[in-house]
Amino acid sequence: MSRIGIFTCWCGENIARTVDVEKVAKAVAQIPGVRCSVHYKYMCSDPGQSMIREKIASERLDALVVASCSPHMHLKTFRKAASLAGINPYLVEMANVREHCSWVHHDQEKATGKAIELIRMSVEKVRRNHSLQPIKVPVTKRALVIGGGVAGIQAALDIADAGHEVVLVEREPSIGGKMAGLSETFPTLDCSQCILTPRMVEVGQHPLIRLYSYSEVQSVEGYVGNFKITIRQKARYVDVDKCTGCGECWNVCPLKKNLSEFDFGMGYRRAIYVPFPQAVPARPVIDKNACTKLKKNGCGLCEKKCLAKAINYKDQDKIVEVSVGAVVVATGYQLYQITQDQANSRLSGYGEYGYGRYKDVIDSLQFERLVSASGPTGGVVKRPSDGAIPKTVVFISCVGSRDNAKGLSYCSKICCMYTAKHTMLYKHKVHEGQAHVFYMDIRSGGKNYDEFVRRAIEQDGARYYRGRVSKITEENGKLIVRGADTLAGVSLTVQADMVVLAAAMRPAKGAEELAQKLGIGYDEFGFFSESHPKLRPVETNAAGVFICGACHAPKDIPEAVAQASAAAGKVQVMFGHAEMTREPEIAMINEQTCAACFSCVHTCPYHAIEKAEIRTPKGALVKRTARVNPGLCMGCGTCVSVCPSKSADLEGFSEEQIYSMVESLV
């Protein structure tokens, strides 16, 4: 660049008060390669910008330095102005003589001297800038939604309703997630299935949604706009297309005593089963670990009964490949496993609450099934040990949550609310019963939430004690709960018939593996990380991958749904264009000098550098090299500083540029 124009701004008085702009303009005009140097009251104003455009034309400038405010303020403005006058926008640099100079220094002589040096640095930089073109990435307008709980359902429906194809992958035999198993929902006490199942049916029937139930994402390749997803459809042993869902098969299956996953072990299912009556798809699966036909070639009753000839004992896992442009992750949560024998020793469980040892100590999702009209007891609250109706129930909150000693420091957010709901549902079913709640704090922020908790206490008579339970023992069929009421300053003992533990929410099983496949971040607990906690709450650090629902953090249904719609909105923004535009200031690798040590591959936070091979037209290997994927690179430059052979560099912040900036300071 040999015809550089320098435009020094007064910013009214903001710069001109402490920096002698006239002197600056004169001094920097002497820098070799500078064609013109002018100053003006407001460079960002319309007349200022048209002056820049006129100078570009009259002086045939080929690069610009604007000495004004922070590039975070106006770099885009001046790049646009340059581009309108026919100069590549990436040949514009700024010198920050306002925030970093005139506003922070009062001595006019020093500030003026510093301004000249700042401009000289920018001139040395812009001299070595390259013309860059924004990177265009084609977009496949089809989205993958992982997880068919309420968040995944909402995201899939929103994207499909906007007219784009959706591939929905659900690990379980049916969509619906945890919400399908809830009894009633706070703070309105409307029946969970009544509001969710119509949405599930909508997903099942939507012409633009392709549902892969009982399937998992096996691998993810590609990058934003162009992902290649491999889905493993697990062997169902039932042909979903032939099956009519009549139910003959599961009615004849003699294996009745398999614990139901949907009922969290509170009820039973057959070896061939649909998890619950409103399942979508309403097609059964065979549990290969239970079925006698699959285990030892016995029985075979279901096949004989099936008129549609849909049973296929020889079924195998199928691999399906789909191309998508965006991914929405909605894998949800699981409850903290309270028993002590856990694979992850960091989470050591609660032996003192007797979960797993005493049958009548259950967790909150199990209680949901107990009070659900569609549950194993038909909505009658019966305790698991002997089927008696419990007259006294103790609810313990913060089991796992907010407990550093158990490895989980966070608040699970919804337990205060569902515990209040549980006490109400219990009281509505067992009128003479008494609910006791041991809590740490009651956190009921949300629309109508605190009123709801007050109702549980004031109308439905739940007794709340602020304090922890120290030990639960069993005596004569009663659970002796010893705890403290710290507000009254007493220790107390409750003889309970049943204990319900509000266990912490944790990310769904396999969340970390999935995050690694997708290249998205996750925190120490395995919850997926958003790109920015305030301003980019559903984006991740992998471009084109969005998160919603409880896989991101504990949250309730309205929040999960809102976030799902937000993620769907982001997908639609992406799909609004045939091509995506990405910043071209990214890393590049000199493949001739690359020594193929792949240090950059290991350090790249975005997995944007891959190992590649250079071959002759005949296919003989010439050399191995690292190669940047422009669709993934975010331009952080970490690869540049780790490259031992100096083969990596970063457009816009190249080694040459930075060194010459340092040199210009002498």
Add this chain to the structure above:
Amino acid sequence: MSVPQTFEPKIVAFVCNWCTYLGADLAGTNRLEYPANVRIIRLPCTGRIDFNLIIKAFELNADAVLVSGCHPGDCHYTTGNYHARRRWMLFRELLSTLGFDLNRIHFTWISAAEGKKWQQVITEITEKTREMGPYPYLAIPDASVSTVDHGESTA
């Protein structure tokens, strides 16, 4: 060593674009005055900082160098600042072995909200460097020139 009365230290600051650069912007917006001795070089991330740049800066008469980026966990690029920190831990050993004065190299985290911290850090570094006097970089023992004595290095 005699220090001229007019000695104004030259301080080069390598900062990341997303935290410290914005922190310095905030210092400006809040009109927090600090010495005019610092020259900021904006980089996308501290992970981009090749520590040879620091040697280069000293070679070209810088009296102190500052490297500053996002606080751990806040990196715009997730992990760039961790790479910078790791490299710095190794590099400072190396510099120390080579005879560099580690008191002249500063490494800190300044977020976009910490305009006040930027002001303090720059003021402190400037004062400290002013006290120490110009950096006699050329006095580093050189095997090929045996006559150099760093006790008499130029100021």
